[in-house]
Amino acid sequence: MEEYSREPCPWRIVDDCGGAFTMGVVGGGVFQAIKGFRNAPSGIQRRLLGSLVTVKDRAPIVGGNFAVWGGVFSTFDCTLVYLRKKEDPWNSIMSGAATGAVLAARNGIPAMAGNALVGGVLLALIEGAQILISKIGSEQFKPASPMDLDYVKGFAEGSQQ
Amino acid sequence: MNDYDNVSAYGTTRGRASTLSPYLNFDPSYLDTQQPEFIFPEGASRQRGRFELAFSQIGASVMGGATIGGATGLYNGIRQTALAGHTGKLRMTQVLNYTMKQGANVASSLGVIAVMYSGTGVLLSLARGSDDEVNTVASGAITGLLYKSSAGLKTCLKGGAVGLALTSAYCAYTSDRIRNFFK
Numbered sequence: 434m435e436e437y438s439r440e441p442c443p444w445r446i447v448d449d450c451g452g453a454f455t456m457g458v459v460g461g462g463v464f465q466a467i468k469g470f471r472n473a474p475s476g477i478q479r480r481l482l483g484s485l486v487t488v489k490d491r492a493p494i495v496g497g498n499f500a501v502w503g504g505v506f507s508t509f510d511c512t513l514v515y516l517r518k519k520e521d522p523w524n525s526i527m528s529g530a531a532t533g534a535v536l537a538a539r540n541g542i543p544a545m546a547g548n549a550l551v552g553g554v555l556l557a558l559i560e561g562a563q564i565l566i567s568k569i570g571s572e573q574f575k576p577a578s579p580m581d582l583d584y585v586k587g588f589a590e591g592s593q594q
Numbered sequence: 595m596n597d598y599d600n601v602s603a604y605g606t607t608r609g610r611a612s613t614l615s616p617y618l619n620f621d622p623s624y625l626d627t628q629q630p631e632f633i634f635p636e637g638a639s640r641q642r643g644r645f646e647l648a649f650s651q652i653g654a655s656v657m658g659g660a661t662i663g664g665a666t667g668l669y670n671g672i673r674q675t676a677l678a679g680h681t682g683k684l685r686m687t688q689v690l691n692y693t694m695k696q697g698a699n700v701a702s703s704l705g706v707i708a709v710m711y712s713g714t715g716v717l718l719s720l721a722r723g724s725d726d727e728v729n730t731v732a733s734g735a736i737t738g739l740l741y742k743s744s745a746g747l748k749t750c751l752k753g754g755a756v757g758l759a760l761t762s763a764y765c766a767y768t769s770d771r772i773r774n775f776f777k
Contacts, residue, residue: 493703
């Protein structure tokens with residue numbers, strides 16, 4: 434049951450933080466492995482060792498950044514759900530903007546505004562893609578309208594004479 | 595005299611039968627009110643699977659690690675800046691740096707351990723086709739070995755032993771099967 438696969442709101446924050454951390458560690462691990470492999474001196478053993486060392490050093494940091502982003506985003510999302518008393522894409526977009534702003538807070542107000550814009554646009558794109566996919570996916574369940582059937586059309590036209 | 599005077603709660607004495615609900619004429623001993631009754635979809639298991647629990651375990655480890663590391667960093671930062679005699683904005687920045695650095699370190703360490711534990715647990719349960727305490731203990735041991743694998747053989751084995759001990763203790767404490775075995 435898809436609508437029950439997400440936790441209710443306070444626990445959703447922990448779930449999203451964990452999910453974001455996992456994505457960061459796995460994605461960052463792959464990325465840093467390739468980077469470490471390429472930056473190591475030649476010889477397959479040194480390259481593999483370099484790859485391993487880079488993953489050990491950098492992947493947790495990437496994971497931590499993703500986790501912070503995910504946790505802050507989810508916190509804002511749950512707060513908006515509680516305040517507005519509904520769940521819709523606007524919550525996600527506003528949360529994305531707020532998260533971008535908060536995470537740039539150390540760099541001053543113009544940086545916060547710029548990051549907020551980027552975050553909001555990014556989330557708007559993601560939500561738009563989700564709405565598009567769900568719209569296309571629901572076409573298969575559309576019931577056939579009786580007015581589209583040929584003999585009904587003929588009947589309707591005939592009766593207008 | 596109203597219509598319901600000569601009717602018992604289960605409708606076994608029919609006064610005005612036409613006004614009674616057809617749902618009231620059954621033997622109540624058919625109801626089993628001792629066990630909780632849940633509706634499960636087709637093929638669903640009674641317990642939440644490892645993969646569902648994984649993200650909340652990982653998230654809890656990260657957030658718990660951030661809290662512990664942040665508290666330790668805060669304490670260290672306040673002590674160190676007091677010893678060094680910093681004041682005002684410099685002190686605030688330094689304390690903040692200590693807190694966030696230590697918090698991030700502990701959070702990502704605990705998070706990586708949680709990811710390894712959950713990942714190996716899910717892989718083991720998929721490979722074995724069943725989910726039980728053996729998976730928990732084995733993935734604890736593997737996580738301990740893997741986490742310390744780059745620090746030399748002795749440390750690696752010590753890490754594996756620590757992982758094994760922790761998960762065995764958890765299983766011994768919470769698992770129903772092991773408790774019933776020793777009763």
